Amino acid sequence: MAIALNFAARSDVGLGRTTNQDSGYAGPHLLVVADGMGGHAGGDVASSLAVGEMSVLDGESHGSDDAAQHLHDAIEAANEQLRRRVETEPDLSGMGTTVTAILRAGSRLVLAHIGDSRGYLLRDGRLTQLTKDHSYVQSLIDEGRISPEEAERHPQRSVIMRVLTGRGDDEADVSVREARPGDRYLLCSDGLSGVVSHDTLAETLAAGADPDTTCQRLVELALRGGGPDNITCLVADVVELDAGHAPSTTPQVVGAAAFHRPRRSSAAGTPAARAAALRAAQDESGDDAEDDHEGGRPPLTPRERRRRRVRWIAGPLLLVVLLAAGGFGVWRWSQQQYFVGDDDGTVAIYRGLSQDIGPLRTSQVLESTGIAVADLSTTWANRVRARVTSSSLADARELVGNLEENAAACRAAVAASTPTAAPTAGPTTGPATGSPTSTPTTTESVTPQDCGGVG
Numbered sequence: 001m002a003i004a005l006n007f008a009a010r011s012d013v014g015l016g017r018t019t020n021q022d023s024g025y026a027g028p029h030l031l032v033v034a035d036g037m038g039g040h041a042g043g044d045v046a047s048s049l050a051v052g053e054m055s056v057l058d059g060e061s062h063g064s065d066d067a068a069q070h071l072h073d074a075i076e077a078a079n080e081q082l083r084r085r086v087e088t089e090p091d092l093s094g095m096g097t098t099v100t101a102i103l104r105a106g107s108r109l110v111l112a113h114i115g116d117s118r119g120y121l122l123r124d125g126r127l128t129q130l131t132k133d134h135s136y137v138q139s140l141i142d143e144g145r146i147s148p149e150e151a152e153r154h155p156q157r158s159v160i161m162r163v164l165t166g167r168g169d170d171e172a173d174v175s176v177r178e179a180r181p182g183d184r185y186l187l188c189s190d191g192l193s194g195v196v197s198h199d200t201l202a203e204t205l206a207a208g209a210d211p212d213t214t215c216q217r218l219v220e221l222a223l224r225g226g227g228p229d230n231i232t233c234l235v236a237d238v239v240e241l242d243a244g245h246a247p248s249t250t251p252q253v254v255g256a257a258a259f260h261r262p263r264r265s266s267a268a269g270t271p272a273a274r275a276a277a278l279r280a281a282q283d284e285s286g287d288d289a290e291d292d293h294e295g296g297r298p299p300l301t302p303r304e305r306r307r308r309r310v311r312w313i314a315g316p317l318l319l320v321v322l323l324a325a326g327g328f329g330v331w332r333w334s335q336q337q338y339f340v341g342d343d344d345g346t347v348a349i350y351r352g353l354s355q356d357i358g359p360l361r362t363s364q365v366l367e368s369t370g371i372a373v374a375d376l377s378t379t380w381a382n383r384v385r386a387r388v389t390s391s392s393l394a395d396a397r398e399l400v401g402n403l404e405e406n407a408a409a410c411r412a413a414v415a416a417s418t419p420t421a422a423p424t425a426g427p428t429t430g431p432a433t434g435s436p437t438s439t440p441t442t443t444e445s446v447t448p449q450d451c452g453g454v455g
Helices: 043-059 067-088 136-142 198-205 211-224 271-295 302-334 378-386 393-416
Strands: 003-012 022-026 030-037 099-105 108-114 118-123 126-129 173-178 184-188 231-240 252-255 338-343 346-352 363-372 388-390
Touching: 003 022, 003 211, 003 252, 022 043, 022 231, 030 043, 030 184, 030 231, 043 067, 043 099, 043 252, 067 099, 067 108, 067 173, 099 118, 099 184, 118 198, 126 198, 184 198, 198 211, 211 231, 338 363, 338 378, 338 393, 346 393, 363 393, 378 388, 378 393, 388 393
Parallel strands: none
Antiparallel strands: 003 231, 022 030, 022 252, 030 099, 099 108, 108 173, 118 126, 118 184, 184 231, 338 346, 338 388, 346 363
8 A cells, every 4th residue: 555645834933033943844755843053053054954954865765674774864964064064154153953854665654853843643533742852851751850740841941952963973763663544743843842732732633624724723823822932843644645636745845944055965956955946936036027017017107207206215214214113122122132151261141142243242241150161061161152042031040050060060070080189979060952041950970071161
């Protein structure tokens, strides 16, 4: 029995973000959701690079025996692309992305996952979460220290332990399952799963609407819940292949990947690149058609010419007013942003944007501390130098408190390594994180080699 995927994809910037750092790809053989992180460091670049690199799989035929290896290799290639991009553009250092992907090989589906985006399966009316979040709160759940209900309100729920960053050797989870006609799969970023409850997801997916309508409904639900983050979802139904009613095979590219063209990537010429180029060509042809239409009109009358001159003058003036108003709004918004960074060798809380605009400094020190960056573990010293954004001043202060514990643990570890010091163990911090709120944990021991604040 031959099967196919009937798919759809949607992405929305949400109500709490100004840019979309999510990327999504849906094709006849491949589904991918990537949630970029790094804020001004280029989360949109990271997610679009990952989707562009992995889209090569949608144009190939995969045997069921080697599909898992192909998907694993594609994720490795995406990670390598991130590394190369940071090498050529150091300003992008600190960017990263989650990846949750499904590759179809005959009647089998290979699922790969790293980060906190999610994959779900609706089968016989029951919704099952197929992926496990690689997050700090999930580790607490696994250890029995908190309940799933407590995790939803935990202040460190955004801290991610494993993610593609172009460095390190974090592996994606890979599994294989049989596809059955009637199955419905959902891949989504945490902008959906973190806002809409499991029961509501199940009810919406089971309502029987087609994938495109279902995607639209899911995005609307996330926006109704406040839309604090970017929202991306892919819905794919497993259907029996009927020559008379075959589903579309035209890939859909959404989010940042629809606008970023991969550079120095093996994704050139892939379905994702072609779909993005097609979208750009349609936009350009629409503009040209409008110009041609206007060019074919009869000559303007003197009165019409005078009106047009007035519009030419009023238009720029209105633009200046709007830019001034917008600039004031951006400035006010920037004064509600906070991050923890390096202030001449010590840890400090800054107010403003974590990324300067050219020569323009967009932040100032709000609170100084006595914590020396050199006393931190290497991981967190590098993160502080790269600037760690926080969702609020309270979160920034909590991060500083935990960094103080980290510095104390490092000092104790270094002291214990000397011949005259008594053996001492201390807590450490440093889970890999791709979230704006990045509070370290204190659940493991540091060694002198971990400390020194040298990257």
